[in-house]
Amino acid sequence: MKILTCPLNGPRNISEFVYGGQVKRMPDTATASDREWAAYVFYEETNIGVVLEWWLHSPSSYWFIAERHNATDEIIRTFPADELFTQRVDFSSPEAPL
Amino acid sequence: MTETMFNVSPLGGQVYDGAISIADYTTRHRSGLRGAQARSLLIEAGWSVPAHPNEILQTEDRGFVMALSQREFWLLEPTRDALSISISTTAVDKDVYPLFCQSSHCWLVVTGELKSSMMAKLCGVDLSDNAFATGTVAQTQMALINCIIARHEMAGHDVFSLFVDHSLAEYALEVLLDARDEFV
Numbered sequence: 001m002k003i004l005t006c007p008l009n010g011p012r013n014i015s016e017f018v019y020g021g022q023v024k025r026m027p028d029t030a031t032a033s034d035r036e037w038a039a040y041v042f043y044e045e046t047n048i049g050v051v052l053e054w055w056l057h058s059p060s061s062y063w064f065i066a067e068r069h070n071a072t073d074e075i076i077r078t079f080p081a082d083e084l085f086t087q088r089v090d091f092s093s094p095e096a097p098l
Numbered sequence: 099m100t101e102t103m104f105n106v107s108p109l110g111g112q113v114y115d116g117a118i119s120i121a122d123y124t125t126r127h128r129s130g131l132r133g134a135q136a137r138s139l140l141i142e143a144g145w146s147v148p149a150h151p152n153e154i155l156q157t158e159d160r161g162f163v164m165a166l167s168q169r170e171f172w173l174l175e176p177t178r179d180a181l182s183i184s185i186s187t188t189a190v191d192k193d194v195y196p197l198f199c200q201s202s203h204c205w206l207v208v209t210g211e212l213k214s215s216m217m218a219k220l221c222g223v224d225l226s227d228n229a230f231a232t233g234t235v236a237q238t239q240m241a242l243i244n245c246i247i248a249r250h251e252m253a254g255h256d257v258f259s260l261f262v263d264h265s266l267a268e269y270a271l272e273v274l275l276d277a278r279d280e281f282v
Binding site: 015016057 | 238246
């Protein structure tokens with residue numbers, strides 16, 4: 001059994017975790033074009049190397065970020081998401097035209 | 099305000115005595131709070147609150163506060179009946195929201211000297227006395243289902259309190275009864 005270290009709960013069997021996709025920079029929701037938004041939602045980097053990924057510790061519903069080499073599967077480190085995301089994103093959109 | 103659900107346990111509130119005892123505490127009172135101000139709100143209300151996540155602390159004559167993260171706390175009151183409570187569906191204070199753990203999770207209490215050995219058959223986390231001290235909480239899996247395990251003292255006994263989803267209550271009880279067979 002592989003072991004992954006959750007920043008909140010410590011080392012746990014990998015079966016307790018769910019992969020949540022790559023960590024990507026979200027474009028400005030007010031100004032992003034459809035192409036930019038589609039790229040953010042659907043495109044994934046496929047280069048070999050160290051990547052940042054979202055992981056969920058399912059029993060505690062805790063989302064965190066893992067730095068992992070996607071070829072060797074080595075986990076370099078795991079850390080709380082608030083290390084990267086320090087402020088709340090406001091998703092309010094301009095009023096739709098009548 | 100709305101009356102709480104699950105004031106009747108799907109497990110019937112039974113106690114299974116033996117060298118390792120398993121008691122259904124599902125109808126005992128529990129509630130939760132989540133939010134940036136949850137900790138300070140509980141301290142203001144006179145509760146002893148654990149300093150770190152994954153710890154549980156007793157407040158004399160009231161019950162226990164279990165910290166599941168920096169901003170999420172469950173209040174466990176084994177001497178209070180769940181029948182009498184009402185729960186709010188709106189924020190209880192600025193940035194503090196209620197958690198409905200009475201409705202979401204059943205509560206099983208395991209006692210007995212060999213309970214750690216029994217749990218080793220079901221759970222990947224080391225719950226032995228040296229590794230899992232009194233006052234510690236593990237959010238993990240037991241027999242492949244999500245489970246919160248808290249070690250604390252209750253009525254003079256060292257116990258494990260287990261919390262699993264209501265929909266899995268019967269399964270959880272069944273695997274515990276099966277696992278304890280060799281210890282009874």
